[in-house]
Amino acid sequence: MTLSRRRSSCFYFAAFLPLVLLWSTLVSLSASPVAIADDVRVMSFNIRYGTASDGENHWERRKEFVAETIAAYDPDLLGTQETLEFQKQFLEQRMPDYTSVGVGRDDGSDKGEMTALFFKTKRFELRDEGHFWLSETPGKAGSKSWDSSLPRISSWVRLKDRQSNSPREILFINTHFDHRGQQARDESAALVLRKIDELGADCDVVLTGDFNSSVTSVPYRTLFADAAESSRLVDTFAVARPKETKGDTTISRFLGDQFAGPRIDWIATRGNRKILDAQIDRTAKEGRAPSDHYPVTARLQRDGK
Secondary structure: OOHHHHHHHHHHHHHHHHHHHHHHHHHHHHHOOHHHHHOEEEEEEEOOOOOOOOHHHOHHHHHHHHHHHHHHHOOOEEEEEOEOHHHHHHHHHHOOOEEEEOOOOOOOOOOOOEOOEEEEOOOEEEEEEEEEEOOOOOOOOOOOOOOOOOOOEEEEEEEEEOOOOOOOOEEEEEEEOOOOOHHHHHHHHHHHHHHHHHHHOOOEEEEEEEOOOOOOOHHHHHHHHHOOOOOOOEEHHHHHOOOOOOOOOOEOOOEOOOOOOOOOEEEEEEOOEEEEEEEEOOOOEOOEOOOOEOOEEEEEEEOOO
8 A cells, every 4th residue: 555545544544533533422322221310319317406416416516417428329309307497507608409397396397307308409390389297186386195205297399300201290208206295106107108109099109207216116117018019118218229238227326336236227218219229328537427317328320110
């Protein structure tokens, strides 16, 4: 081959190389699972009420760490527990890309702890929202029943996912069961299940919360085992990590290396969602966790049905 022909070949190769690379990129993208756009990252986080006398673990000393922990996971849906109004306002300031929904459990306004939930504003369209109390009169603000030590509340939203082609909305509920009353916890689980059927029978469901119950408890069986198949929820952690051996407690006591103890913080789902992953986030700085509970996370994907 002459030198001029070699130069000509090199010229044509260089000219067409960008087109070849573009074509290969398009082929690669078309082969990628379309459902990747539908992945939903969920976090449940008991942030510990901000007026507690926690000494070196007081809210003012750890609030930035709480915000950093949330930002590091970058959840699409976040359910918080024990959130007071000033804590909710702090998170709203640190999380400007989210919409928040939450009211105080004492008066249905700003008094008492909230089960404040957050969702990404650009991704989700808010279709409906509300709250109910874990009592025999769930529509009455501040109500409590059974052997509950305090009023307990759930907050919920119905969302349309703008990144999904599915017409199904997401019902996202965040709750916190009583820490003392066993009957209250048992009845609360049954109530939450009824409310899910009432509010979102046609929805994919995401339930987050601090249930103050172990995985051998009546509330756990009510939500995940004993209910009719059409109402039954799925424990994301149990599916993603069925053989967890190191320990799966979600109670940190503000320490980053706690493993022994019950798993009382759960993320549950129902509907056409595949569980891609679930974790207990033991993020720590110098051995200290951002709260007395570890946040728990799950990544969900539509299964195409």
